[in-house]
Amino acid sequence: MSQVYTDVVKNPNQYNGDVLAENNSTSGEKKLYIESYGCQMNFSDSEIVASILSDAGYATTQKIDEADLVLVNTCSIREKAEQTVRNRLEHFNGVKKANPNMKVGVLGCMAERLKSKFLEEEKIVDLVVGPDAYKDLPNLLKEVETGRDAVNVILSKEETYGDISPVRLQTNGVTAFVSITRGCDNMCTFCVVPFTRGRERSRDPKSILSEIDDLAKRGFKEVTLLGQNVDSYLWYGGGPKKEFIKASELQQKTAIHFHQLLDMVAVAQPKMRFRFSTSNPQDMTRDVLHTMAKHSNICNYIHLPVQSGSDNILKAMNRQHTRAEYKQLIDDIRRIVPDCGISQDMIAGFPGETEQDHQDTLSLMDYVKYDFGFMFMYSERPGTPAAKKLQDNVPEPIKKHRLQEIVALQQQHGLWRTRQFVGKTVEVLIEKVSKKSDVHWSGRNQQNTVVVFPKEHYQVGDFVEVLITDCTSATLIGKAVSS
Ligand code: SF4
Numbered sequence: 285m286s287q288v289y290t291d292v293v294k295n296p297n298q299y300n301g302d303v304l305a306e307n308n309s310t311s312g313e314k315k316l317y318i319e320s321y322g323c324q325m326n327f328s329d330s331e332i333v334a335s336i337l338s339d340a341g342y343a344t345t346q347k348i349d350e351a352d353l354v355l356v357n358t359c360s361i362r363e364k365a366e367q368t369v370r371n372r373l374e375h376f377n378g379v380k381k382a383n384p385n386m387k388v389g390v391l392g393c394m395a396e397r398l399k400s401k402f403l404e405e406e407k408i409v410d411l412v413v414g415p416d417a418y419k420d421l422p423n424l425l426k427e428v429e430t431g432r433d434a435v436n437v438i439l440s441k442e443e444t445y446g447d448i449s450p451v452r453l454q455t456n457g458v459t460a461f462v463s464i465t466r467g468c469d470n471m472c473t474f475c476v477v478p479f480t481r482g483r484e485r486s487r488d489p490k491s492i493l494s495e496i497d498d499l500a501k502r503g504f505k506e507v508t509l510l511g512q513n514v515d516s517y518l519w520y521g522g523g524p525k526k527e528f529i530k531a532s533e534l535q536q537k538t539a540i541h542f543h544q545l546l547d548m549v550a551v552a553q554p555k556m557r558f559r560f561s562t563s564n565p566q567d568m569t570r571d572v573l574h575t576m577a578k579h580s581n582i583c584n585y586i587h588l589p590v591q592s593g594s595d596n597i598l599k600a601m602n603r604q605h606t607r608a609e610y611k612q613l614i615d616d617i618r619r620i621v622p623d624c625g626i627s628q629d630m631i632a633g634f635p636g637e638t639e640q641d642h643q644d645t646l647s648l649m650d651y652v653k654y655d656f657g658f659m660f661m662y663s664e665r666p667g668t669p670a671a672k673k674l675q676d677n678v679p680e681p682i683k684k685h686r687l688q689e690i691v692a693l694q695q696q697h698g699l700w701r702t703r704q705f706v707g708k709t710v711e712v713l714i715e716k717v718s719k720k721s722d723v724h725w726s727g728r729n730q731q732n733t734v735v736v737f738p739k740e741h742y743q744v745g746d747f748v749e750v751l752i753t754d755c756t757s758a759t760l761i762g763k764a765v766s767s
Pocket residue numbers: 285286468469470471472475476477478512513564
């Protein structure tokens with residue numbers, strides 16, 4: 285999965301009024317304050333945690349001072365992400381002085397990576413819970429209430445939380461995430477996810493469809509199907525993992541692959557818009573592209589991390605595809621879904637990266653001309669194959685310089701892409717007031733590019749045809765032309 289970061293969002297309960305109303309449905313005399321960091325998977329998990337604790341008598345609050353329980357859903361993808369969490373825990377020390385009965389818990393990937401060591405390293409922490417153990421939270425809290433610390437970091441091969449109806453924490457009532465897989469079986473050498481989120485498992489399509497139907501009934505207009513690697517979604521009726529089933533038996537089972545799930549949701553809710561994240565070049569099938577082309581309510585946008593443009597580095601990263609295969613996939617996307625928006629993930633300065641490897645990354649970006657991307661310097665993660673076998677030998681100044689070149693080139697390409705829309709009309713789903721002007725709406729087109737236009741009589745949740753009149757490298761500016 286790429287780390288499609290919504291950088292630190294403090295207190296995801298900071299909703300506008302109307303969502304809060306929904307929140308009051310999670311009544312309870314105890315108060316939960318939850319912060320989430322990292323990727324969308326973590327935000328989606330925080331909604332599952334809020335639901336589990338709502339059944340245990342916790343209502344969510346935005347005011348940390350009145351919280352009985354403070355939970356931090358942590359990220360471990362880079363050193364910086366972990367340092368951010370440590371700084372927040374430091375901040376909670378001050379809060380706890382005024383509210384000594386307050387309990388503090390850490391969830392997510394950093395909790396899974398550090399396990400009980402977290403309790404030794406951060407004295408304020410009472411509770412450490414890994415991504416697959418959230419259903420145990422009510423029991424663990426009973427332990428904590430008796431004054432004992434509590435830890436559960438057992439990873440599961442089955443848990444998908446498919447039976448939990450998430451409390452929508454992070455939304456404007458228009459867009460929502462629905463997780464379809466958990467964990468990852470790929471072993472990219474730089475990545476902690478397989479160690480912090482465990483083996484891959486797919487969720488029952490019935491529970492996915494019922495969650496989407498419920499969202500449709502509640503007026504949501506867009507759903508993003510979420511997974512570390514959505515392309516390896518495979519449902520064959522649950523039970524033991526596919527590699528433990530005899531091939532003959534597997535044939536009898538009706539396996540549902542990602543493109544079939546995509547087709548099912550598009551047909552089930554024709555008025556809803558669908559996105560998915562994150563795709564994986566080594567597992568993406570052309571069937572997915574044909575399914576996108578078949579349904580106008582599946583957005584023409586793919587987040588397709590590549591991390592490097594050099595075959596040497598792709599090999600060292602254990603990415604199961606070559607530069608040429610990735611380019612072939614891009615060609616097929618351009619052929620089958622011509623106006624598809626494509627975004628990337630790039631890592632600058634991976635161990636052993638030469639200037640030529642870096643030039644290969646820049647030339648691949650020139651070939652694709654991505655709409656936007658998530659670009660980072662290599663950050664060695666303890667426990668990963670790269671940390672064990674590869675020396676982090678690219679000097680920091682060179683890492684920084686290469687990242688700057690990648691970011692600058694992406695900005696050029698972003699502007700080249702947004703300019704293609706000037707003079708065209710695009711369908712926009714209004715999500716919120718524009719950050720820069722409260723007389724303008726902000727939403728996204730099918731290609732996941734932000735569009736800003738005057739409010740007029742339109743409302744959040746409306747689909748509006750917008751004529752694009754201008755642009756920046758990341759935003760389209762226009763005027764509504766819907767009748
Ligand atoms: S191991 Fe690779 S595919 Fe899996 S989450 Fe990490 S980067 Fe993504």
